[in-house]
Amino acid sequence: xxxxQIIIYIVIALAGYMIGSIPFGFIIGKxxxxxxxxxxxxxxxxxxxTRSVGKTAGKICFxxxxxxxxxxxxxxxxxxxxxxxxxxxxxVGAAAVILAVVLGHMFSCFLHxxxxxxxxxxxGGLAAVVPLAALGAFLIWLAVFKLSGYxxxxxxxxxxxxxxxxxxxxxxxxxxxxxxxxxxFFVLLALVAVWTHRSNIKRLFNGTENSFRKKA
Numbered sequence: 001x002x003x004x005q006i007i008i009y010i011v012i013a014l015a016g017y018m019i020g021s022i023p024f025g026f027i028i029g030k031x032x033x034x035x036x037x038x039x040x041x042x043x044x045x046x047x048x049x050t051r052s053v054g055k056t057a058g059k060i061c062f063x064x065x066x067x068x069x070x071x072x073x074x075x076x077x078x079x080x081x082x083x084x085x086x087x088x089x090x091x092v093g094a095a096a097v098i099l100a101v102v103l104g105h106m107f108s109c110f111l112h113x114x115x116x117x118x119x120x121x122x123x124g125g126l127a128a129v130v131p132l133a134a135l136g137a138f139l140i141w142l143a144v145f146k147l148s149g150y151x152x153x154x155x156x157x158x159x160x161x162x163x164x165x166x167x168x169x170x171x172x173x174x175x176x177x178x179x180x181x182x183x184x185f186f187v188l189l190a191l192v193a194v195w196t197h198r199s200n201i202k203r204l205f206n207g208t209e210n211s212f213r214k215k216a
Contacts, residue, residue, distance in 0.1 A: 009093055016072040017109075020068050020104020020105040021104040022104075023044050023116075024061055025048065025061045026044045028053060029049065036049060036052060043116050044108075045117055045119070045120065046065060046120060049061040065116075065121050068124060070127055073124075091129065094182075098185075101125055102122050102192070104121075117193070117196040123137070130162075130165075130169075130175070132169055136169075137159070137162040137165060140161050141158035142154070144158070150210075152200035155193065156197050160193075
């Protein structure tokens with residue numbers, strides 16, 4: 001890999017951070033006359049948008065945040081496929097881009113370096129790298145959410161299960177085995193997801209976490 005290709009990777013990572021920094025939840029809230037940071041949980045993610053603005057707005061927010069993670073990795077894959085840049089060794093390039101997008105969402109330069117938890121962005125990026133494992137993690141999230149009514153619990157369990165699924169699918173040769181470095185990166189993302197949900201975990205144990213389950 002020459003210096004020109006390294007510069008291209010850096011530019012893509014910086015572009016990933018800027019894309020990740022776009023606060024779609026905040027923008028959607030403003031379009032509805034709401035500062036999403038001052039209502040509900042104060043988070044700019046799809047869950048708080050759903051509670052504060054509505055289900056349609058929440059779905060749009062999730063889709064946009066998902067695409068923030070997906071599109072930069074697809075761009076990287078396109079450039080590699082066309083041999084514009086050398087393939088990233090051991091998935092380092094894809095991992096760097098996903099990390100840049102997630103950091104952009106969590107520490108948005110447009111919101112004084114504050115933001116959301118980055119789950120939708122991470123899932124979008126991972127969907128471009130390990131689509132089957134990402135789908136499995138999403139289905140686990142959906143099942144946990146439907147059974148419990150807690151988005152946070154589904155997000156935590158789904159994040160933890162994603163590296164397990166990625167490893168298991170490779171071990172069973174259902175998908176190509178992933179490099180160890182990329183698997184460790186997935187574990188890191190799972191730990192970050194648990195850390196960003198630490199207040200939710202406390203509320204879950206205290207029985208005070210917000211639920212979407214309809215009260216009788």
